[in-house]
Amino acid sequence: MGKRLKVAVWKFASCDGCQLSLLDLEDHLLALADHLDIAYFLEASSAVTPGPYDLSLVEGSITTPADAKRIKRVRQLSKLVVAIGACATAGGIQALRNFADIKEYIPVVYAHPEYIKTLDQSTPIAQHIKVDLELPGCPINKYQLLEAVKALLHGRRPRPASESVCTTCKRQGIICVLVAEGVPCLGPVTETGCGALCPAYHRGCYGCFGPKENPNTSALAACFRRLGVAEADIIRLFRTFNAGAEAFRQESLAHEKNH
Amino acid sequence: MSSPLLLSGATAILPAAAFHDLFALLRQEGFQPVGPTIRNGHLVLDCLDGPDGLPRGWTTEAEAGRFRLQHRQDTAYWGFNLGQESWKKFLFPARLPVVTAAKHHGAISYAPAANHVPPYAFIGVRACELAAIWIQDRILLSGPVIDPHYAACRQAALIVAVNCTEADDACFCASLGTGPAATAGFDLALTELCGEGGHFFLVQAGSERGERLLAHLPQQPVQEGQWQQAQTLVAAAARSQTRSLATDGLPGLLYDRTEHPQWDDVAARCLSCGNCALVCPTCFCFSMAEETDLENVTASRWRLWDVCHNLDHSYIHGGWLRPSSKARYRQWLTHKLGAWLDQFGCLGCTGCGRCLVWCPAAIDLTAELQALRKFPPKE
Numbered sequence A: 001m002g003k004r005l006k007v008a009v010w011k012f013a014s015c016d017g018c019q020l021s022l023l024d025l026e027d028h029l030l031a032l033a034d035h036l037d038i039a040y041f042l043e044a045s046s047a048v049t050p051g052p053y054d055l056s057l058v059e060g061s062i063t064t065p066a067d068a069k070r071i072k073r074v075r076q077l078s079k080l081v082v083a084i085g086a087c088a089t090a091g092g093i094q095a096l097r098n099f100a101d102i103k104e105y106i107p108v109v110y111a112h113p114e115y116i117k118t119l120d121q122s123t124p125i126a127q128h129i130k131v132d133l134e135l136p137g138c139p140i141n142k143y144q145l146l147e148a149v150k151a152l153l154h155g156r157r158p159r160p161a162s163e164s165v166c167t168t169c170k171r172q173g174i175i176c177v178l179v180a181e182g183v184p185c186l187g188p189v190t191e192t193g194c195g196a197l198c199p200a201y202h203r204g205c206y207g208c209f210g211p212k213e214n215p216n217t218s219a220l221a222a223c224f225r226r227l228g229v230a231e232a233d234i235i236r237l238f239r240t241f242n243a244g245a246e247a248f249r250q251e252s253l254a255h256e257k258n259h
Numbered sequence B: 001m002s003s004p005l006l007l008s009g010a011t012a013i014l015p016a017a018a019f020h021d022l023f024a025l026l027r028q029e030g031f032q033p034v035g036p037t038i039r040n041g042h043l044v045l046d047c048l049d050g051p052d053g054l055p056r057g058w059t060t061e062a063e064a065g066r067f068r069l070q071h072r073q074d075t076a077y078w079g080f081n082l083g084q085e086s087w088k089k090f091l092f093p094a095r096l097p098v099v100t101a102a103k104h105h106g107a108i109s110y111a112p113a114a115n116h117v118p119p120y121a122f123i124g125v126r127a128c129e130l131a132a133i134w135i136q137d138r139i140l141l142s143g144p145v146i147d148p149h150y151a152a153c154r155q156a157a158l159i160v161a162v163n164c165t166e167a168d169d170a171c172f173c174a175s176l177g178t179g180p181a182a183t184a185g186f187d188l189a190l191t192e193l194c195g196e197g198g199h200f201f202l203v204q205a206g207s208e209r210g211e212r213l214l215a216h217l218p219q220q221p222v223q224e225g226q227w228q229q230a231q232t233l234v235a236a237a238a239r240s241q242t243r244s245l246a247t248d249g250l251p252g253l254l255y256d257r258t259e260h261p262q263w264d265d266v267a268a269r270c271l272s273c274g275n276c277a278l279v280c281p282t283c284f285c286f287s288m289a290e291e292t293d294l295e296n297v298t299a300s301r302w303r304l305w306d307v308c309h310n311l312d313h314s315y316i317h318g319g320w321l322r323p324s325s326k327a328r329y330r331q332w333l334t335h336k337l338g339a340w341l342d343q344f345g346c347l348g349c350t351g352c353g354r355c356l357v358w359c360p361a362a363i364d365l366t367a368e369l370q371a372l373r374k375f376p377p378k379e
């Protein structure tokens, strides 16, 4: 038994799906237990060991003034901070609020708006503190998480993917749904990570892993127009789990003008 | 490569009803037949039990950025052209284990991956694909470094070619002299005749092995009319091609145009998705990926298809040589249609059209080259 890492798992505005990916590593959990001291992971155990921590996995986005303070504390307590999932790396689906006026909708949704203390934007962790590594995805790929943990354990630099989802489609022999079925697909501008799950089932990629390193979103929008996709639907395609990621945000705004 | 319009070699007529016998014979000889088939509504290359697995009665519509399968009026076996996948899938697989390493008492031992390669019978290899295999042979078998997996697979494989009697909108083999008829590099070549005169295959043997196989098949002598009919169909497939790639001036033409404004134009449309190179039957780039176990005592190395449209493809110590889409597309085209000639003595293109069909942005290399010709760069 070699080095052990003292790990904390934090939750901000999120659905818990990414944290669950950690528990979902069934086949590896016993082996992981030899290397990780899970010191703080409320989703899994109410036993809490106080910091500092070697590694903090942070799920969720910052949406309240209290969380904006709490994330600073997480940074102080942690040697390494890894943001996990689309909420933590891009603001998540809740970043749809960034396109609306919070003062307008809060009274519509809540009977007592005066109790609601929220920020007008949902923002990624890196906008608040220094993040050492980002693992994108909605949810993250548990094997990418495992790979990151292995790399940190053994002092390697984690090797994040930097390829389109298309690369995965072609390697796996998945026939292109955009070309062969005319289905709008975000794969050409999206980071790979899911194993091209949706194209394997005749669906276009939803962009869960966010923009890849040089996303030519306007060229892809031109492809969608050629397929006959309406401007309003192009906006919707770019506004899902990574609506707040800069490239997708800009592209959806560009189509709001035409719409 | 010689004239693509001439059919030659030992010939016979195989009635379509005897097509099963060819598959049975190949199995008997120990081959695993693979070829085009429809899975989940898509045209792919996969194992075939017999001719019933073929996309009989289907045709393809392939143009820039768009592909569809459609029903045909007749029951032809080979009334379609190319799908997304090429024989590279078998000869140069997308993901291949290379080596594993293990640490034991401080010493590291290496074990090369044992990749079992079945003797495939490739059924339905088109002329442009024979050209692609010929090109990959030059690259992967001619040294200085030989790809052992490619060599083993290639050595064991038997090739049944099919001459194209129709072409797709995307095809431009005729302009490159690589098709639509197979002239070399096959064991057997079939030309399908399906019409009022009956349903037959005109069979040519292209190797001794092919001749031996042909001798075992139920066959009839070729009638003059059947020969003529086959010639006419193949010639019509060549004539019907509207796309072409003019090769005059290559490679110098491209070397002189590295700063041509067309590169910016194409970069505005290009997604850097890599599809063009991934589907190209001659592209051979790869990267290595490594995986360790949690204890860091065993590691495995994999070879993965990689393409020049990926950022990391140009990573060297200190940074990336090709950060922009423009630089990446320019690299791709200038290599395929330029530097390839200097490096391997042939073009990196066979005219199969896959890159333009499977490009989501419908970028057509023949049009890009034409545009690069049209506006000479400012001095």
Ligand code: SF4
Pocket: A165, A166, A167, A169, A170, A175, A176, A177, A178, A179, A185, A186, A187, A188, A196, A199, A204, A205, B273, B275, B360
């Ligand atoms: S299905 Fe989507 S992700 Fe896959 S190759 Fe086509 S465009 Fe790319």
Ligand code: SF4
Pocket: B276, B279, B280, B281, B282, B283, B336, B348, B349, B350, B351, B352, B353, B354, B355, B356, B365
């Ligand atoms: S460059 Fe395009 S047309 Fe030429 S062989 Fe490759 S995929 Fe086919």
Ligand code: SF4
Pocket: B269, B270, B271, B272, B273, B274, B275, B276, B277, B309, B355, B358, B359, B360, B361, B362, B363
């Ligand atoms: S030319 Fe087309 S297929 Fe190739 S990288 Fe650009 S957009 Fe993708």
